[in-house]
Structures are given as C-alpha cells and as structure tokens.
Amino acid sequence: MNRDDSKRAAEFDRVLVQREQELCALLGAREAQIDSAGAALDVSDFKDLAAQESLAVVDEAQAEHAAHELEQVLAARRRLLDHSYGFCLDCGQAIDWRRLAAMPATSCCTSCQSAREWGRQPAFH
Ligand SMILES: [Zn+2]
Known part of the structure; x- marks a missing residue:
C-alpha cells in the first residue's frame, strides 16, 4: 500500500466504525423494544408509551437488514486489517x-x- 492508500484505508475504517455504531444502536433499540413489549401490559405512564412508539419504527425487516449489513461492515473491517480490503x-x-x-x-x-x-x-x- 502506498501512503495514499493507507490514508484511504483509515478513512474507510472511520466510515465503517461509524456505520457499525449506527447499526448496533438500531439493533439495540430493536432489542429494547422486544424487551419492553413483554412489560407493555403494565404500562400506565404515557411517557413510556410515547417512548415505545418512537422505538416501534424499527420493524423486523429493518432489523434483519441491519443485522445483515452489520455483518458486512464487520467483514469489511477485518479485510482492512488484513489488507485484503x-x-x-x-x-x-x-x-x-x-x-x-x-x-x-x-x-x-x-x-x-x-x-x-x-x-x-x-x-x-
Ligand atoms: Zn469481481
């Protein structure tokens, strides 16, 4: 790799790390949503209900897509490390x-x- 390539690699790594964090946050929100679904019957607080609705935007198809993309992102970061990227x-x-x-x-x-x-x-x- 010449100097230009390693600068690019660092830039791609930065982008990939950022994407990884976004996807983890999205999948984390999805899990929190599933966890809270069990407790939803007891919820009488409207603030909690509003919070649940905002999480409900992460539907199952999106979560699946995010999990798949996360795998690709992690694989790409591994390739950056072993220089096959x-x-x-x-x-x-x-x-x-x-x-x-x-x-x-x-x-x-x-x-x-x-x-x-x-x-x-x-x-x-
Ligand atoms: Zn090819």
Whole structure:
C-alpha cells in the first residue's frame, strides 16, 4: 500500500466504525423494544408509551437488514486489517474506489455484483 492508500484505508475504517455504531444502536433499540413489549401490559405512564412508539419504527425487516449489513461492515473491517480490503472476493480484482466510497462495506466489484444479482433473480426482468 502506498501512503495514499493507507490514508484511504483509515478513512474507510472511520466510515465503517461509524456505520457499525449506527447499526448496533438500531439493533439495540430493536432489542429494547422486544424487551419492553413483554412489560407493555403494565404500562400506565404515557411517557413510556410515547417512548415505545418512537422505538416501534424499527420493524423486523429493518432489523434483519441491519443485522445483515452489520455483518458486512464487520467483514469489511477485518479485510482492512488484513489488507485484503478493496479487492473483490469473487474475482480478486481491485474494486473501484468510487464504488467503495459509495458502499464501504461491499465485498465485490461491480461486474461480480451484477453477476450475483442475475444469478439470484428470476431472468424475466
Ligand atoms: Zn469481481
């Protein structure tokens, strides 16, 4: 890695750590919501009810998505540590920096990504 790359790596790490914290907070809110759901029957305090409603914005699909993204973020941080970050896991080619800037947790290049998506999706669209 040249000096420019290590500066970029530090920048990506910063972005990934930030995203990790956001996702952990979101998943934490989701868990708190599940915990408080059991106690909800006893709640007579309107302030508590309002707090629960604000947590209710984290629905199950969102939580699942966040958990999945968190895995990707953690995997990307591991790749930063072992210097394999920025290379496609599928074909081994360097991933375009602009793609990484847009999606720091991505693990594959544009062409492998579209190959994956085509493989996953029905062919009729
Ligand atoms: Zn690739």
